[in-house]
Amino acid sequence: MPQQCKLLLDNYTGQYTAGSPIQGRIILSLDSDITLRGLRITLSCIEHTEWIATETYYDSEANEHKSRDTQFVGNTEVISIKQWLYGDQHATTNLSVGQHIYPFLINLQQNIPSTYQCEKGSIYYKLTATVDRPMALDYEDEMMIVVYSPIDLNFLARPEDLQPSSYSDEKTVCCWCCAQGPITMDIELAKQTLIPGEHVEVKMRLTNMANINVTGVSFELKQIISYKVTDPSRDDKQESHILIDLKDVGLGAHGENTYIFNVTLPPNVVLPNFAQCSLFSVEYIYTATAKLPSTHTNLEVTMYPKVGHIPLGNRFGPSHYNPHPPIGGGAQPPLGWTNPSAPPLDEKQQTMGYPEKVSGPNEVPPPSYESLNMP
Known part of the structure; x- marks a missing residue:
């Protein structure tokens, strides 16, 4: 025909x-x-x-799961x-x-x-x-x-996300039941949005009043993609990808230092748009870390930036x-x-x-x- x-x-x-x-x-x-x-x-x-995936079921003939x-x-x-x-x-x-x-x-x-x-x-x-x-x-x-x-940040972000923001965390290191001085991390973020090829300055102020050394500091941006299935039952999985990984030297006991991280999202990074989807989702996490000796847990500060292609306030998209x-x-x-x-x-x-x-x-x-x- x-x-x-x-x-x-x-x-x-x-x-x-x-x-x-x-x-x-x-x-x-x-x-x-x-x-x-x-x-x-x-x-x-x-x-x-x-x-x-593995599914548990009841076998009536064998009378067991x-x-x-x-x-x-x-x-x-x-x-x-x-x-x-x-x-x-x-x-x-x-x-x-x-x-x-x-x-x-x-x-x-x-x-x-x-x-x-x-x-x-x-x-x-x-x-x-x-x-x-x-x-x-x-x-x-x-x-x-x-x-x-x-991804148009005008749908995701607010005007205040373009303003500087600050975050902090502190922990007191203990050794043999004796508390030492605190270790304090203060983060200053120039803004909470990010697009490919853009440079954002992040300032980390680290104060170490303990008797141990901070062995290193880092700042990373992680992309976490989540997937869901619905049949025969609900399940979900996640994949994470480190998009930015910046490192610097540590800090000795009873010391203080300010670190500057120039955060740049690579132009060729893949940013999927899952708008209106129910089976796919994505989120982005900044993590600032002060690494401590293995007997102690690290000091971390997490932030959740808005990442996309079209910057906030630009309804016509970037010139490129x-x-x-x-x-x-x-x-x-x-x-x-x-x-x-x-x-x-x-x-x-x-x-x-x-x-x-x-x-x-x-x-x-x-x-x-x-x-x-x-x-």
Whole structure:
């Protein structure tokens, strides 16, 4: 049977930015008259997680509890936008033999998830063109697209986050039941927001009135990504990545010193946007540490910065960021972004509604966008 329904994009790269339009057309090639309810275009954003974990169950035959490896999964439709281009779902109409072309325009919202994939799951966008036919199989065509969604700190931060802030902690070191003097750490943070390529000064003032040495000091920024599954039961996992790790020399007993850390987030760091997601989340933690000898616990101060791509107060994004990918060429991603590739749909995925688990970092890399939509 000849192709009945074909979905084509004006931007053949299939890469879009949050807030930009998706334009294209649906071509119907009919070799006979048909009855239909209508023609619609659907944009879906799906988040999917999965992993193998141990599940405890009761074996009634053996009359005991046992454990087994089980696949845990989670699936949520984050976004669903439907447009009827011809007709509607409430009545039937007819189309005559020949070629019919229907243009469409879907405007992506701001603050939506980015296309994302890792070993534990993925977030992917899919366009589906459907000829809704009563009492017959629908004609369909679908296409995966890639969406860049820079993290806009205007949605996450407050004006006071641009002001300096201070934090402190203190501990008294004890040795053989005799208390020594305190060790005090005071942190001054120039502001609580951070974007890739930006420099933020952090001042650490350390006062050591104890009889032991502080063996070293450090300041790090950690990214913690959390994943959730919902079936057959709820479970969650976390991965942490150290994005910044600065170290300096220690401090002797009864000493005092001020350390200056110039915190710079690398321009090529990956900052995923999980806005509106329920199975994925991310947080960032600053940790200032004064390392003590092994017989004592370290002195630590933790802070929670707002990390993103677009700075607070700039609704148009940084100057290096192009909000509209060029037609006829690849999109230029912002700092803090690496190009993802959308996972393909095979027959199993089309039936179950989510993609197969994508490759891990040591496996074969996922296919590129161009390979996904080849005829």
